[in-house]
Amino acid sequence: MNRFSRRAFLCTTACASLSGIVVPNAQAQRRVEPGEPDEVFVHEARHFSRLEDTKVQCLLCPKQCRVADKERGYCGVRENRDGTYYTLVYGRVCSLNVDPIEKKPLFHYLPGTNAFSVATAGCNMECKFCQNYEISQFRPEQVAAYDMNHTMTAEIAKQQACPTIAYTYSEPVVFYEYMYDAAVEGRKLGIGSVAISNGYIQEQPLRELCKVLTAIKIDFKAFTEKFYRETCSGELKPVLRTLEILKEERIWFELVVLIVPTLNDSDEENKQMAKWIHDNLGDSVPVHFSRYHPTYKIRDIPPTPVATLERIRNHALDAGLKYVYLGNLPGHPGEDTCCPNCREVLINRTGYQINSNQLVNGKCPKCATAIPGVWKDPLKT
Amino acid sequence: MKRRRFLKRISSAGLVLALGAGSARRKAFGESAAISTGGKSRIIVARRPGKLLVDGKPNPPEISDLLGRGICALLDEKDCGAAWKKLFSPEDVVGVKINTLGGKGIANRPETVRAVCEALQAAGVPPQQIIVWDRLSQEMQRAGFEIVTEGDRPRCYGSDALGDRAYRRQTESSGSIGSCFSNILSKQCTALINMGVLKDHDLSGISIAMKNLFGVIHNPNRYHFDVHKDPYLPDLAMHPPLRQKLRLNVIDALTAQYHNGPAYKAEYTWPFEGILLGLDLVAVDRVGWDVIEARRKEAGLPSLKESGRAPEYLQIAEEKGLGFADSAKIETIEVT
């Protein structure tokens, strides 16, 4: 009997997820309370090298942590045990929900479908405005979780009739092995996989990941090293490289920029960013400018004014980007997908809800302009 | 005892106990940088080579006796009960923060911790109001500690035993640090004994007193980069609730490690057979650093400075007024 069938049990009623959203009829797995150690989740990591004196160097993200025996890397979910590096979160799923794909947000990827969304604890950055800090900024043993390995993940996604698994909420780069294997399992069942990531990852693991994912959304934090360094404990340059690689790999991707007043909302910065996107990634990559709300370590800056977001969106449109959206503003026309040729509203949205979708085979019904995106399930022929 | 019942009981008990804190002693010692006579910080290096360890095993009577002599020397008291009473009252809930990451090889010895707990009890602190703790119960067990959550004995468990109440959910800032603090420190204890070990550390240079306090926050891995020269450790120790509660540093140096820490590496340990005591945790680190450097020299290893990981945070700590890093400002007393 495998671990799935041994441990899983079918909920007779609706099963509440750890983050409070109800997943109807989901298969609830063994729950692991904070503080309960569990070796089931400990798997040898990929992408590390062994150094002298039982030290290791992680090669997964640009932090490239050098980690002594018994210590963990910056993300807190990888541990050196006697000269071998391990992930501590393989299948240690602390958040799971069925979400509209629009929530990720991915607007040009199977609109109106659901994504079975999973996360483990941990992140390789520390954004002071993190909306999910209660999982991303904690260690695995500090948050409750379900035991849900890669096979179970794919099976439950299928059971939930989700065409997609989304690795989201925290930072999937730090649960790379689980994400990768679940994506492979998903493919076997005809289920795609999307990563919702900060893009802070090294080239080799990224290129390997692109082979098994079907789309990626990158949180593009800002266009200055200062913001990345001071507000996110990261770096801009590696993220720019990630975006170039995604284009080279020809995987579908979209960008989200959370605009935080006074920190990354200047006209100059956002014009430069829009120009860089246009010149390096093309005019068709969807870009979502999102409204920030005070949380975590930034509580003294009020939410982003709508006018600021509209101004920044206009700069991006002026730079030639064709699909520029506004996020966290339910009901705003900036949520809609319009034909860049005839301006016809093609997909009308309110928040995560699709009100109407006029696309015909990925084209504008009025002028037949092809709209880039993944409009048909990529794993179904 | 059922886990949920345990969680409920220790969280409510901790709250009640914490309200009756021994404020007089906090005023006397907590806020100062623990300055000794002559404006210097007094640090006790208590050693009994050949006696604290017998056939590699701790010798409890010798440990207790030496600890008593050490605390008397530190506080200029003849009677060790009186010395402990200077720092702790029967109303206190005393947290004893130990360091068990290194497992049995290089962690606090249960015998040394027991000697501290017995001294506290002799000074009138009820056993139920003593909490021996570290981050993880499992690590404590691996280091030889028995998890105790009830009865007439000192409590002994990791922060993680509090389940989802292990850490405060809101971050608290202190300079460069922004972390959630263990509720054992925040809600259960009124006083803290910082009971580190004496060892080399790959990133901070040394792990003695100040580094041990990383175990009170939820996200120490965030501060490991260049921690030997960054202000993280001083900023953490400056955090007012921590600073107010920290009354004493007792370093368990029966076995010490001079290279390749923080994990236990038998080839780099030696039987130091000592206990370091001090009110000033910066000065404790300074003295311990010198001990480690001397041993590295004997072993033909480069100094921590030459290795690029000298604990420069000690100087930062002194500049912040936390204590003394300058040996000229430290009065080291050897006790045998």
Ligand code: SF4
């Ligand atoms: S994935 Fe984690 S351990 Fe690896 S380099 Fe990044 S932060 Fe460090």
